[in-house]
Structures are given as structure tokens and as C-alpha cells.
Amino acid sequence: MSTTADLFAPITLRCGQVLPNRVAKAAMEEGMAAQGQLPTDGLIALYRRWGSGGTGMLITGNVMVHAEALTGPGGVVLDANSPLERFTAWAEAGKAGGAAMWMQISHPGRQVQATMPGVTWGPSDKAVDVGRHSKNFGRPTAMTPAQIADTVTRFATTARRAEQAGFDGVEIHAAHGYLLSQFLSPLVNTRTDDWGGSLENRARLLLDIVREVRTQVSPTFAVAVKLNSADFQRGGFDADDARRVIDMLAPLGVDVVELSGGSYESPAMSGRPADGRTAAREAYFLELAADLARTSSIPLMLTGGVTRRETAETVLSNDVALVGIGTALAGTPDLPNRWRAGAEADASLAPVTWQDKPLASLAGMGMVRYQMRRLARGRRPAVSVGPARALIADQLVQRRALRRYSKWLATRPAGAETVRIRPTTATHARSESA
Secondary structure, eight states: OOOOOOTTSOEEOTTSOEESSSEEEOOOOOOOBOTTSOBOHHHHHHHHHHHTTTOSEEEOSOEESOTTOOSSTTOOBOSTTOOSHHHHHHHHHHHTTSOEEEEEEEOOTTOOBTTOOBOOEESSSOOOOOGGGGGGBOOOEEOOHHHHHHHHHHHHHHHHHHHHTTOSEEEEEEOTTSHHHHHHOTTTOOOOSTTSSSHHHHTHHHHHHHHHHHHHSOTTSEEEEEEESOOOSTTSSOHHHHHHHHHHHGGGTOOEEEEEOOOSSSOGGGTOOTTSOOOOSSSTTHHHHHHHHTTOSSOEEEESSOOSHHHHHHHHTTTOOEEEEOHHHHHOTTHHHHHHTTOOOSOOOOOOOOSOHHHHHHHHHHHHHHHHHHHHTTOOOOTTOOHHHHHHHHHHHHHHHHHHHHHHHHHSOOOSSOOBOOOOSOOOOOSSOO
């Protein structure tokens, strides 16, 4: 174990960007898109509030690279056709307090609600399996080589336009069971071509995206990857795979690898993995991250369950360079400033202990989004809200967003894909943080 780094000391990344401290606001999907899937005034206000709270860097909730493939109807889209004015305002708001502002860019792959219009893609046609909740997800079709190539272009386009809008970096989402994580998983990816089989083949899409993104952005623009330390499913992507992928990323100009874990099928990022191997109440993935940090030539960031300064300092003492905080900032938006002053949060969101793990994860994210919507309106958090109330409120918000998104998607110019419109009589909130 190394000497603990100062939580509030600056860190210089490979690209030359200097973060003012080691505390990062990790991605949480806000679900606050306006008409046209653009950032709302509330979303902009939310990041201005977080940016003044003392974090060294803010990572947005996942911004989707493919307008026809969203995790939920309130998702923000930045593609070749998106006007940049609202994104510029979003970046400026986050940076106003001195923090760096990074955009998480993502494609959901097969983790798309069955009620959503658009496409449901995956490396293979294997559907999400969450028991009796499986019917809530669309049946995926295996991607063609042309669709894979288009996806590389989409990620690079979004990254380039994020820099044009004033963001300081992007984080490519390859964790939590989204598309790139699906390609990495031997359980989901059963292809027999150049994108399946060996880990080198399964990592090909991620590596191609990183390479193409790097050609589209300036050398001083940060490029990060969010990666599962493990999927927490027997026979799935594990810590040894993560180590090898980090080694593959090292020569490609990646500035940070953020480590998390889990997916819809095993929501370890909410502390409830399917196989029971993560029981920590805080810093869920610290043991795995500490092991990976010993051999990684890329600075690592750890996210998952950090709520106290003591825990954050323990993370840094294990050779991890950055500490990611998510849920705790939904309840206490100025938590880093409090830590600096020697204080802690007044209260925090209680974990959802329902026996139904997918539903508990769903409700937990509903509670987080309930707080984010309050913060966006300039109100104080209400951490005492119960999970059932928060879940119902979240579903009502998503229902309205689904109607708006469906109308918008139907009026967009025809693209490379044929848009399939599914029934929109009901919706279900997504079950995890970004």
C-alpha cells in the first residue's frame, strides 16, 4: 500500500490537462433531455451547482452517440445533426467553478427498454436476462460489420463535437453492460468473426473507437474509458480480462481508465451483484482496483459506493489516482467542499434492500434522479424520500419523455437504419447508474 495522496492535490494527465484535485463527479444518467434530446435549463443548472461544489472534474451522465438507440427516453443525444448551443452552455456551466467538464459517450446496445422506439443491437442476438423482468427489454439483433463500422464513426463524431462545444474530455463507456461491455463479455458476445472469440477480438470495437476518437480530437483533449473491473457473472468478463484490456489501451493515448462493475443482469454498481461476491458497503470495487493499479500504466479512477472522506483517502492509498463519487453528490452536491473543511454529509440516501435485485436497482436510481431533479430546480435534496415514491415519480417523468422522444424520432430525416417504432403504452425506468 502506498502513501496516501492528497485528495485535494492537482493531477496532470497524459494529455497535459491539469485537474485541480483527485475528486471526480462520476456519471449518473440524469434523464433530463429537452425536445430534440438536448440539454435542458435544469440539466445546465444542475452541473453549475455541482461545479461549484469542489470537485476537480465532472463527468456527465451518458450522452448517446446514436439517436435511434437510447437507454431511456430522457437521454441526451449528440450526433452529427445536433445543434451545439445547448451543449456549449452545459460545458460552460460545469466549468464555471473551476472543474474540468468531461462528457461520457455511450451506446446502449441490447440494454434498451422494450417500449422504446428505435433499434436494439448487440454483438449477438442474446437478450438481457433479468428473470421475470426480462420482458421489459427489447430483443437484440446481431450487428453487421457495416453497423459496427458506423458505430466507430458515431463515437468519434460525438467526441469531436463535444470538444467543439467546449468540453475538456470524453469518457467512452465500456462498462455496466452497455454495447462495448457487451462486446467484451464472453457471455454476451458469441460471434465467430473478427469481433468475437478471443479477448483481442472482443476488445476490437473498443480499441478501434479509442483510436478513431484520438484522431478526431486535439492532443490536449482528455480521452478516458470506463471499464468494468468485472461483470460479476460466472464465466463473464473478469479482473484478468480487465488487466489485459488496460494493457491494450495503454499505447492508444488514454488518459484515465475508470473502474466500476456490473450490468443490468448483475447490478454490482449499486452494491447488489448477482453472484454475491461484492458485499462492501463502500468502495465496492476497491480490492479489484487496487490489484489492477499495481500493474496499470494508465491512471485509474474508482467509482462505486464512496460517501466519506476516509473512504476516498483509502482509495487513493491503494495507488488509485482519482476517486469517483456519484450517489453521494446527488444528496450532498457540495460534498468535496465539506471534506476540505473537515465536515461530512448531513445525511445520505438509504440503500434499497428489496429482495428483487433488478427492481431494487431500478428504485435506487429513481431515488437518485429524484434528488437530481430537485437540485436542478434550485431546491435542497430530500434524502428521506422512499424508494416506492421515487420510482413512481421517475416512471411518470419517463412516460412524458417517451412521448416526446417518439415524436421527435419519427420526424428526423431517414438515416442509415430503418427505425422500428414499438408500442409506447408504458415505460420502465432504467435500472442502474451510468
